[in-house]
Amino acid sequence: MSATYTFDIFSSLDGFGSHTGDWGGYWGKQGPEFLAHRLEQYGEDQRIVIGANTHRVNTVLLAGGGEGFDPWVRRMRELPTTVISSTLQEPLDWPDATVVSGDAVEVVRRLKEESGVPLRSHGSLTLNRALLAAGLVDRVQVTVFPVITGQTGVDPIFGGAPDLDLELLEARTLDGNTQELTYRPSLHVTR
Numbered sequence: 478m479s480a481t482y483t484f485d486i487f488s489s490l491d492g493f494g495s496h497t498g499d500w501g502g503y504w505g506k507q508g509p510e511f512l513a514h515r516l517e518q519y520g521e522d523q524r525i526v527i528g529a530n531t532h533r534v535n536t537v538l539l540a541g542g543g544e545g546f547d548p549w550v551r552r553m554r555e556l557p558t559t560v561i562s563s564t565l566q567e568p569l570d571w572p573d574a575t576v577v578s579g580d581a582v583e584v585v586r587r588l589k590e591e592s593g594v595p596l597r598s599h600g601s602l603t604l605n606r607a608l609l610a611a612g613l614v615d616r617v618q619v620t621v622f623p624v625i626t627g628q629t630g631v632d633p634i635f636g637g638a639p640d641l642d643l644e645l646l647e648a649r650t651l652d653g654n655t656q657e658l659t660y661r662p663s664l665h666v667t668r
Contacts, residue, residue: 479589479590480524480588480589480590480591480592480593480594480595480596481595481596481615481616482526482585482589482595482596482597482598482608482613482614482615482616483595483596483597483598483614483615483616483617483618484598484605484608484609484614484616484617484618485597485598485599485618485620486599486600486602486605486617486618486619486620486634487503487619487620487622488619488620488621488622488634489504489621489622489624489625489626489630490621490622490623490624490625491625491626491627491630492630492633492634492635493626493630493631493632493633493634494600494602494631494632494633494634495630495631495632496626496629496630496631497629497631498626498628498629500624500626500629503622504622504624504626506622506623506624506652506654506655507547507652507655508651508652508653508655509652510651510652511620511651511652511655512547512548512549514649514651514657515547515549516547516548516549516552518549519549519552519553519556520552521595522594522595523556523594523595523596523597524556524557524558524559524588524592524594524595524596524597525553525556525557525558525559525596525597525598525599526558526559526561526585526588526596526597526598526601526604527558527559527560527561527598527599527600527601527604528560528561528562528581528601528603528604529560529561529562529563529564529565530601530603531599531600531601531604532560532562532565532569532571532574533565534600535554535571535600536569536570536571539551539554540570553599554571554572555572555573556573557573557574557575558571558573558574558575559574559575559577559584559588560574560575560576560577561577561578561579561581561584561585561604562576562577562578563578563579581604581607581608582607582608582611582613585608585611585613586611586613589613602632602634606635606637606638606639609638609639609641609662610638610639610664612663612664614662615661616646616659616660616661616662617643617659617660617661617662618657618658618659618660619634619657619658619659619660620651620655620656620657620658621655621656621657621658622655623654623655639664639665640664640665641662641663641664641665642662642663642664642665643660643661643662643663644660644661644663645658645659645660646659646660646661647659
């Protein structure tokens with residue numbers, strides 16, 4: 478049996494993964510229910526899978542062990558992590574991280590076959606677009622914050638991704654205005 482792979486991403490309503498504005502983290506829209514839910518999700522046994530760029534950003538952001546960050550972020554940093562990279566070398570400034578080089582699709586295909594726990598990737602847009610195209614993503618979990626970043630949005634999450642059909646598996650409202658949507662993706666077949 479193959480391990481489940483979840484692409485976990487935060488988004489503005491207009492589909493951007495981050496911004497250049499003065500919104501702050503989570504676009505300033507996080508609440509206690511959202512933060513508790515995230516900690517619960519990351520409290521489960523799982524392996525994190527990220528690319529080199531996401532690792533570099535996280536390492537700078539969480540320097541010093543993530544003190545001062547939300548508990549779910551510190552927990553994510555503690556989980557076993559596979560960093561797919563042809564440029565990084567061990568040891569990494571990240572507990573329990575392993576660098577694996579090679580084709581990302583083949584690396585994740587092998588991880589799915591060998592892992593005894595679910596796989597989760599938070600961010601890593603380029604990596605996850607390639608995995609979506611290869612049909613290796615079992616769940617797309619999009620947390621949509623109630624903002625439109627038409628002027629300050631950067632990193633269109635699905636820009637360059639393949640056409641996909643999505644089956645809604647779960648929808649949850651957190652703190653009265655943030656949506657977490659979990660889908661099963663499948664490549665769209667042209668008719």
